[in-house]
Each structure stands twice: as C-alpha cells, then as structure tokens.
Amino acid sequence: MFVTPAYAQDAAGGAFVSFLPLILIFAIMWFLLIRPQQKKLKEHKAMVEALRRGDQVVTQGGIIGKITKVKEDGELEVEIAKDVKVRVLRQTVATVISKTEPADS
Numbered sequence: 224m225f226v227t228p229a230y231a232q233d234a235a236g237g238a239f240v241s242f243l244p245l246i247l248i249f250a251i252m253w254f255l256l257i258r259p260q261q262k263k264l265k266e267h268k269a270m271v272e273a274l275r276r277g278d279q280v281v282t283q284g285g286i287i288g289k290i291t292k293v294k295e296d297g298e299l300e301v302e303i304a305k306d307v308k309v310r311v312l313r314q315t316v317a318t319v320i321s322k323t324e325p326a327d328s
Contacts, residue, residue: 271313274299277323280316287320 274280278290280301291308292300299316302308 270319271316274313274316274319275323279320281318281320282311283315283317286311 274290274293276290276293279287280290280299281287282301286301286303286309288301288303288309290299291302294300297313298310299313300308301311
C-alpha cells in the first residue's frame, strides 16, 4: 500500500488539532490561575520591602501592632500593647493598616 500525499498532509494537520485543546487549557490556566498569583506575590513583596517604623500592620497570625524597629536580617519588632513587643519575620506581615509618612531628610 502506498500513502498518497493527501493522507500525509492530513495526518500532520490532525496532530496539531489534537494538541489544540491542551494548548487552550494551558492558556486558560495561565490567565485565570498562574498570572494573578504571580501578580499578588509581586505586590506582597513590594509591600513587605516598603515597611518602616511607625506602620501599623496585621500579621498572618492575626496580631495587630505598630512597627517599632526594622532590623536588617528580615525581622521586625512590633509593639502589640504598651511595653509589649514581639519579633516577627517581615514575610509574615499580611497587610498594612496605616502607613506613616517618610521622615524629612
């Protein structure tokens, strides 16, 4: 049996058509799941890098407090009550409630 050129062309086109649903599923997953998660992660990283003394923050554990000291090793000192200070990691800050204005240099 001989294969005619018409059958050979059809087989190559059929392979692309069979991969088309997989490509579409990946594109949908990219725009609905992966891309928004990367954007959210980038925003959180920028927020954590912009933390400074005097900001009122909420940690992932639900602790609300005011930053009293920013350390270089990735730690923050947060005052949660009068004369009660705890050390937390920068990455555990979930949100910033109120920002302080930068001091004039």
